[in-house]
Amino acid sequence: MRTQRKSILLAAVVVTCLLTACGSLLESGKPARQVYMLQTPSVAPQPPGGEQAATLIVSVSAVPGMDSDVIQVLGSDAQLSPVANAHWPDNLPEVLSSITRHYLSDTGQFVSVRVGRVARPDQWLLELEVGAFNGTQDASGNFTDVVLEMEGMLHCNGKNRDLSIHQQTGVAGDSLTALVAAHQQALDAALRALPGEIIQACAETAHS
Helix, strand or coil: CHHHHHHHHHHHHHHHHHHCHHHHHHCCCCCCCEECCCCCCCCCCCCCCCCCECCEEEEEEECCCCCCCEEEEECCCCCEEEEEEEECCCCHHHHHHHHHHHHHHHCCCECCEEECCCCCCCCEEEEEEEEEEEEEECCCCCEEEEEEEEEEEEEECCEEEEEEEEEEEECCCCCHHHHHHHHHHHHHHHHHHHHHHHHHHHHHHHCC
């Protein structure tokens, strides 16, 4: 009888633990993960009958420190730090690969656009490396700008051309929303200039 009472008491303790104090083992004291989406820029309608360029293969990589899903800022002391608990939906190269492919495809200026690392001789290959895509802070910790830097190589018509992208956009406020909006604006400006640069560079290689 005494053994039975001990068993009942032990069971009650276990149930109480699961419902109350032990529940803390299943909870996190960290702030909720915040995920921010970057959108594909809108594309201006293209005039009908325009000649399409070749199929374009796009590859995006990133330097160490930029190859994660963390939204970051560079302080006045040159320290790169994560912002709150803010993240992109995937690692930055994957996010920018998808957006770049969709945007270039939406322009209608290429036969097709795919993500990859190898192109056939009749295709064009755009290789981009992200050197910076982060906010900046002043000595007081206020957001000031977002910087986007990408270095690339364009392979077309059996020749190579260097590409360099640099965009700097001011942050309109000191909120995380304003910081993400400035990231979007910098990305929009960079992508809208890209199709013309690609087509012009490959046209030059075709006649050189």
